[in-house]
Amino acid sequence: MRAHFIITEVLTGLRRNATMTIAMIITTAITLGMFGGGLLVIQMAEKSQKIFLDRVEMEFYINPEVTERDPQCESDPCAQLRRGLENEAGVTSVTYIDKDEAYKRAKEIFANNPDLAENIVEGTLPASLRVRVSDPAQFDVVLNEYSNRKDLGVDAFKDDRKLVQRIFSVLDGVRNATFAIASVLAVAAILLIINTVQIAAFTRRTEVSIMRLVGATRWYTQLPFLLEAVVSALVGALLAIGGLLLAKKFFFDTALKELYGVSFFARIELADVLFVAPWLILGGIVLAGATAYITLRVYVRE
Amino acid sequence: MQYKASSRPALKDLSFEIDKGEFAFLIGPSGSGKSTFFRLLLKEDRPTSGDIWLGEFHVNKLKAREVPKLRQSIGCVFQDFRLLQKKTVAENVAFALEVIGRPRSTIQRVVPEVLEYVGLEGKHDRMPNELSGGEMQRVAIARAIVNRPLVLLADEPTGNLDPETSEEIVDVLDRVNRRGTTVIMATHDRHIVDAMRRRVLEFDNGQLVRNDQQGVYGIG
Numbered sequence: 001m002r003a004h005f006i007i008t009e010v011l012t013g014l015r016r017n018a019t020m021t022i023a024m025i026i027t028t029a030i031t032l033g034m035f036g037g038g039l040l041v042i043q044m045a046e047k048s049q050k051i052f053l054d055r056v057e058m059e060f061y062i063n064p065e066v067t068e069r070d071p072q073c074e075s076d077p078c079a080q081l082r083r084g085l086e087n088e089a090g091v092t093s094v095t096y097i098d099k100d101e102a103y104k105r106a107k108e109i110f111a112n113n114p115d116l117a118e119n120i121v122e123g124t125l126p127a128s129l130r131v132r133v134s135d136p137a138q139f140d141v142v143l144n145e146y147s148n149r150k151d152l153g154v155d156a157f158k159d160d161r162k163l164v165q166r167i168f169s170v171l172d173g174v175r176n177a178t179f180a181i182a183s184v185l186a187v188a189a190i191l192l193i194i195n196t197v198q199i200a201a202f203t204r205r206t207e208v209s210i211m212r213l214v215g216a217t218r219w220y221t222q223l224p225f226l227l228e229a230v231v232s233a234l235v236g237a238l239l240a241i242g243g244l245l246l247a248k249k250f251f252f253d254t255a256l257k258e259l260y261g262v263s264f265f266a267r268i269e270l271a272d273v274l275f276v277a278p279w280l281i282l283g284g285i286v287l288a289g290a291t292a293y294i295t296l297r298v299y300v301r302e
Numbered sequence: 303m304q305y306k307a308s309s310r311p312a313l314k315d316l317s318f319e320i321d322k323g324e325f326a327f328l329i330g331p332s333g334s335g336k337s338t339f340f341r342l343l344l345k346e347d348r349p350t351s352g353d354i355w356l357g358e359f360h361v362n363k364l365k366a367r368e369v370p371k372l373r374q375s376i377g378c379v380f381q382d383f384r385l386l387q388k389k390t391v392a393e394n395v396a397f398a399l400e401v402i403g404r405p406r407s408t409i410q411r412v413v414p415e416v417l418e419y420v421g422l423e424g425k426h427d428r429m430p431n432e433l434s435g436g437e438m439q440r441v442a443i444a445r446a447i448v449n450r451p452l453v454l455l456a457d458e459p460t461g462n463l464d465p466e467t468s469e470e471i472v473d474v475l476d477r478v479n480r481r482g483t484t485v486i487m488a489t490h491d492r493h494i495v496d497a498m499r500r501r502v503l504e505f506d507n508g509q510l511v512r513n514d515q516q517g518v519y520g521i522g
Contacts, residue, residue, distance in 0.1 A: 002403050004406075005400045005401070206384065206386060207386060207397075209384070210384060210386070210397065210398070210401075211401045212373070213344070213373060213378050214373060214374065214378075214398040214401060214402060214445075214449065215369075215370040215371065215372070215373030215374030215375075215376075215402055215449075216370060216401035216402055217367075217370045217402075218366075218367075218370075220401055220402070220403065221401070
């Protein structure tokens, strides 16, 4: 009886208040969708950062004069530099790339860009030592120690992190922007819920006054209004999740295909969306439930 | 059963009791405090000072969560009937039980009984706008007594009805009273008060000016 009565009340309420209900659903859907998108970006950034940290390298370019005398890095100072790097804590590998290798790699990297590739002249690229560090904390220590060792033949150095940090700062920006928009929308959603609940309560003021008069408890009188808001938010959350799945398929998978190719980036998987989904549902329910509850306490007299 | 109420400025310095099973009229000009008295009994208002008792309930000391229990012991009927226009006669009465969580089986048994009791057999499925004023007030009475309250408060229940219909409604209230329910009726209808010869409490300007055991409406 109880459940049946309350469900009937909720459905009637949603129907009578259809336009406000739809507005509430759309706003919560977009709000939660934006939050969900932000969460996906965070996940992607974290996973990508892990991949990046495994692959990040620094590269020390060897002074051409040194390479001239010692093309394969077999004697000092190049060999000394190499030994020193290999003995540093946290260093997992040190690879010597001679001039031929450097030329080959450059050609590969610019394979898709013939104009640039043509300008690479054999023998002009310096040889280098590529160093991979397992512990990111050690990265700076090693880099700082050897970057200015001209005596060991270091001519210049390259820090891979710079490039990747730039990419991640873009991701951070995207995340912050999504959260900012989502927060503004959340305010709109809350205001809309407050209004909808008040209108719903006003539309049914006769029922409510009779309910109070015959001794219905506060919960019995107000639960239908609360549930109306929660049900709308739930529908909104489901729409948001559907939207994220579509966004994954048509935006992340398609538009970011190029970036995925670089393989710095972790793909957004179905599992990621499914991981975010329950939080969106929970968030929607809590947002609507709490707002409706407070509205009923403040605006609707017992 | 006893009531004692004092409040200012709507009601002040008054003290009286109405016994269980009594039929009492509240009379007095508009604004004399009759409706305030009802609101105090229902705990829709609280007195600034004084005590109100309804049976076991110390009304002005009740906690918020105990108020529903109090109101379940009180039935209310109004001049404007206050029916739900989108529900049938039977649904209007059933509503009062549904919202206090009574089981469906009880509702299905009790609603036809009470409709017959107030003289509405065969009209279960009518909508309120298909009914006469007298019939609407019968629905309201059925709704008020379906949960077997201790007290029935009737706030000018015949105010919108012609004299003949008014008598019929008072007959129904009288039957409810004979079944053991205390009835308190606020009215301006002198004929009814004079004909019934029951307890009369007259308010004027927030004060109790008359308290007769078998009173009449008064002179003038």
